[in-house]
Each structure stands twice: as structure tokens, then as C-alpha cells.
Amino acid sequence: MLPMIKQFFGYLMEQQSIKNPGQQIVLLFDMAGAGLSNLDMELIKFIINCFKMYFPDLLAYMLIFEMPWLFSAAWKLIKQMLHAEAVKRIKFVTKVDVLEYIDKDELFEHMGGTDKYEYKYEPEMFDTGGGEPDFPDSAKKKNLNNSSGAGIMKAGRGAGLSQRRGKGDNSFRGRLLTICPAEELEFVIQEDSQEASDTITLKNSLPYNIAFKVKTTSPEKYRVRPSSGYVKPGSETEVVIHLQQGYQNTVHKDKFLVMAMEVAHESTMTFSQLWKSAQKDNIMEHKLRCVVSSGGDEGGTELGAGAGHKGSPVSQVDKKVDVLLEKTMRLERNVQYLVWSQAGMTVILLAIIIYWLMWADTATSSRSPDSQSQHCVNNYQK
Template structure:
């Protein structure tokens, strides 16, 4: 039975927490988490619901959670500081909903190889998805879906599974709906008994170990993947999260008005022409035609300088790209007063740093506005409704540090020698690969012949040994029979 959480419960929890915070200091809690506690009731209500309105237990869990979040740097986790290669493998993702309308957080256990990635990176990936789900679904409960098909004792990572259960139990209050375990081999039953001991009794009741034919009891076929016997043919492809831009009033500096880091990528714009010119607009973009990415540490980064060249008119700008999945743009939108400037950082995300960038393009749009003091929502609405507005556009191409521009196009220096050299290099590489394969095949054939000779020698030896044993057996048998006859004659 669900216990009712009243406004008094929430207010008492908040008051007790803030009173203790005065002793520990605000630096012990991340500012975002402190703001959630001060300005909203939803998060506090979840702690109370998690413990059936028992205020002492809710209070203890709240402190444990905020301290962990500060230490783990949970609020800072994003696509730029996690192992994006692991994320893209699709070991974890969310898709579809159960019959209660809760998102399915899916763990494809067969895709995970224990020890392939550092465990700390795997843990950060788990938290990245949980935080993303919370933002996506506004804190609504999620169903944890273990797809165990094809897993055995040697392949399942129980340490990881226990970690997932641990964070749900201790740091994400009232966040778990079902734990659905699909197609688990019977040999793993003993292992999963360990998980049950980690959960409270009411959570154990939410564990559902099922086969494919029973999945429809908890997830509608239209929400179930084909591999589970459902109708959904979805195949996971990682898409960077689109997060709302948050206004940072302290970011105004040197006549510059922009938005704090909040949007990981620029918006998508269909492929456009290659004209790099400014089209006569009032926004001056430097560099004017080519975005050149240079290596800084482990990242490829380029910097743009935007300047409002008009002395009377306020401008708003917005950046779009043909490949939003590749880039993180900070800030991707903002406002500039007359003569104001803004610096925009464009980072090429990990996983896209191989190969040229010549086909990627950016579009910098700008338009006059009445004021630069726009809220986040006002800025979003402004760029959503651009019909009948005077929009100027500035087009930019991309290149890497070792690429050059020739006849208005971005090309690699090697291509200046025409395509023949590249083709010759490719042919040489193919011949080298063929030669290597031939050498390896020769070694294998030689070893096989040696093995055949050894086997033939062993067969001959075994045959001779068998003949020798049979001969001795026949001789011993003949002598035994002869002695028996002599004894019989004496008896007679």
C-alpha cells in the first residue's frame, strides 16, 4: 500500500537538510542539487516515497545521495567526458515502455565483455544513461530490463549487475518500476539470488524472470523489440542528447552576451551550398570561410569569433551543422549588443576523429532583435518562429589541421599529386596484404605436413606395438594350453 506524502513531510525534510547544511557548508553539495532541494518538491517527494514517508530514512538517503553525486561528479557527466566508444556499442540504452508507461532501461548482457573497458568508465556510462533518462522523462520511474539471452556463467558480469542495482537502491529514489530479466539460463539462478538479498522486500516483488512468450504480460508487443518476439524493429544507434540551453547571467564580459555550456551539439541543417561569403550581413565571422580543427590534448577543437559589426542594432545568432552528431558547439546560440563579440568553441566528438571533414559544413544565422536580455525560452521561441524575419546566413566549411584549400574546395595535400599516387599506394598495400597472407598460409601448410608425418609415425609405432602385444599374447596362450595337457595325462 502506498503511503501518502504530505506537504508537511516535504517541508520538514527540506528544513532538516538545510539546517544540517549550515554546519557542513554549501560547498559539500553541488549547486544544481542544492537548487533542486530549495526550489522544488519533486525530488524530495521521491526520497519520502522510497521510504514510505519515514522521514529519518529519507533524510539519511538524501544526504548520502548528494554527497555521492558531488564526489562522483554526476552533474558534470556528458558525451565529452565518457567513453563514447562503449556507449555506441549499445550495451546500455533506453527504448520503449512497459505497460505502466515507464521507459525501459535495457542492458544487452551478451554485448558486454567483462574487462574490455575500465570498470570506472563503465560505471560512468551507466550514470550517464540514468541521468539522461531522468532529464528525458522528468524523473518518472524506469523499468530495468536485463536481456540475458545467450549468457552463461562465464559471460555474465555480476559485478556490473550488482553495481546497477546498488545505484538504483541508494542514489535514485523511487526510480525503479520493474526489474525484468529475460531469458536467463537456469544455471544463473543462484547468482541472481545475490541480487535479491540486496533489495528491500517490496523491490524483490518487482523482479520478473520471464521467457519471451511471457513478456507481453509486462510490455506490449508494439513496444518489444523483434529479438524479444515483439513487433518493434528498432536498432540502437547512439544519438547525442539535445539539452536545453541555460542562461548564465554571469557570462556577460567585454560587451559579450552568450549562453553557458548547455547544448552539446549544434542543430541539424540540410546540406547547403559552398558559398563562404558573408552575404552582406552585420555579423562578422572569423575565420570567414574555413573552420580548421587543431589537436588540443585528446580533442580536435576550432574557435570562431563572432562580432556584431553594427553600432546600433542588437543581433541574435544561431549555429547549425550538416552533422550534429559529430560536433559539440558552445555556445550554439546567443545575443550580441552593438559592437559586441562572442567566442564559439566547436569540438569534434570522440569517435569521429578519423577521416577528413571536408564534407561537413556549418551555417551561422543571425537576425536583429530588440533586446539582448532574452530568457532561454524567449530565445528558443525566437528561432522556432523565423518566418517573415530578416535572417542572414554565413556558410563555413570544415578542414583538419593538415588539409588545405584548393579552388574553393577542401582537399588533402596528398590529393594534389592526383589520384594515381593514392591508387598506387592502395594497390601496394593490397599486394603486401596478399603476400603476408600467402606467407601465413605457407607456414600453416608446412605445420600441417609436419603434423601428418608425426601422426603417420605414431600410427606405425602403434601398429607395431599392437602386433608385438598380440604375438606375446598368442605365445603365452599356447604355453598355458600345453601345460594343461601334461597335467591331464598324469591324472589319467
């Protein structure tokens, strides 16, 4: 993961220097609520070296937002990597003074700004392969419709589809296609089979052809037949998805995307040209998540994320991760307790030293030559 972050950071800096030559940037590190587990010295060192070696004039300021005092030792190490001029560009800011460097409308709300942006991860979809149909005329498209509507349907029928239909209506009715299942693909793992599969049924109730494509976030795990094609009016096509052996433990992380688009009868464009020329508003999209189950033909036990199957490798890994996270949090609390204890001991030690110095000074002044001579004079007068 770290090499990808480094590449992404380098790419952003290069794009900034190319698109806006001579314009400097402000780099903001949000340290609010950060702990020792968030400290990555290797990444920080990489960022510093990027500015020192490749983009020396790009950085205006590096802002550290609300850095906990726990990182004071780390800052001393980082400071040694920088020259005096670079140290001047690093500013430690809070909600009060960060507005001196960044406008309020460009700051997040928790930093005192007005920007309501919230990051949401959207997995990237990739073509599932298998080749796209490329037909220059409507006659060849008709042949495709016949083959995808009849032969594929026979090959794709199985126990999973009959179970799904027997449980009631489980379809998503979109503006172009009706897609079954509506929400998730279920791959049932049998003891005597090497591959699990499920089927997506695409039904066209409109009076014109509909082109479709099926994409996934993990194309290396699945074989999709067909991955693209046409659904002619009043018919349905089944897309069979095979899960390859060895990927059962990570299926719950994957998603599928079904894309559909209206096709004019008189169009002479190829299949690829149709999708390239299509406007985004004209394309229907529907996402499906993936789960894994084990059992016989009448149902099984789900092995996806959050399942409670004791024998599944996924649940065992989840337990190990939970234990590891708990130990990490406990270690972080112990470190914080140790730091607070050291700070308390330092304060107590300083108080003792100050008290001892004051007492020593008082004792020294009471035994000074002036006081001793005055004491002798008093004795003599008596």
C-alpha cells in the first residue's frame, strides 16, 4: 500500500508543477486525534525528500493541524532532516490560526471551515474480459440476439437460480432492464466441486434492443459468460459468473456492475463505438455485491464478512484481526499512560529541585559573613 501512496503523491506533485508552473502549494497534515499508530516516518521522509530533491520551489507552507504533544519526539527527528529554510515553512496551526493560510471555504468543518466534503470509497470496476461483440450491421446483431437469448440461457440454469426464484421476487426493475438478483450474487461452495457459480438474469421489456456490459472490481477471480452483448425486445439473457478456485476467502470484498444502454435499430456503429459515444445519462448502472455460502442444494451457511460460521477461514482471520486491533489499542493506551507518568514524574522532580534550591539559598544567606559578624557583635555587647 505504501508504494502506491508514494506514487500517487509524486503524481500529484508532478501534475501541479506542470499545470501551474511557478505556483506554490500549501500542504496540510490533519493531526487532530492522531495516535502513535498513525505515525509513518517512512512516508514523511519520502515527502520531505520529494520537496528537497525534485520540487524545491513548489512548497509554500507545510501546515501541521493540531499536532498532539505526543509527537514532539518525532518532530525533533523530522527537524534534523530539514535545513533552516525548510523549517521556517513548517507551521503548527489550530482552528484559530489556520485561516491565515487557507480560506474558510476550502477547510473541512472540523477544522473550522465550511467545506462539507466527506470521503466515500467507490471500488473501481474493470471489464470482465471474454471479448466484446463487434457487429457492423443490424443483421449480425440479430444473430447475436438469437445466440445470447437461447444457448446462453440453457447453459446458465442451475440450482442457485431455481432457489432464488422459488423464494419470491428478487429483481431490480431498472428503466432499461430488469436484473435478477436484485442485490447480491451468492456463490455456493460444494465439497465435490472446484468452482462455484451464479447467474445474472437480464430481462428486456422494452420494444427495442438493449446493450449490456458486466464489470467487476476483481476480474482475475471470475469468468463471465457472456460479459457483454444485446438483449432483444421481450426476451431475457442469462450471464453466468464462475468463481475460480482459491478466491473463496475474499469474495465478500468484490462487487459487480451491470451497465445497460438503449440501441437504435438503424445504428451501424460497432459495439465499442456505441459505448464510447454514449452519454453517461443514457447508461443505466446497477451494482451487485458478492457473498459465499457452503452447503447442499437446499441452502447453506453464508461465509461472507460478518458471518458466524466457526469453520470458515474468513471468520478465523476476522477474529485474529480483532485480537490484533485490541492488542494495538491496549499498547497505545499503555504508551500514553507511560508518557503521562513520565511527565508527572518530571514535574515532581522539578518541584523537588526548585524546593531544594530555595532551601539551600535560604540556608546560605542565613550563614553569610554579615550575619555571623552581627551575631558576634551582639554577643560582645552582652
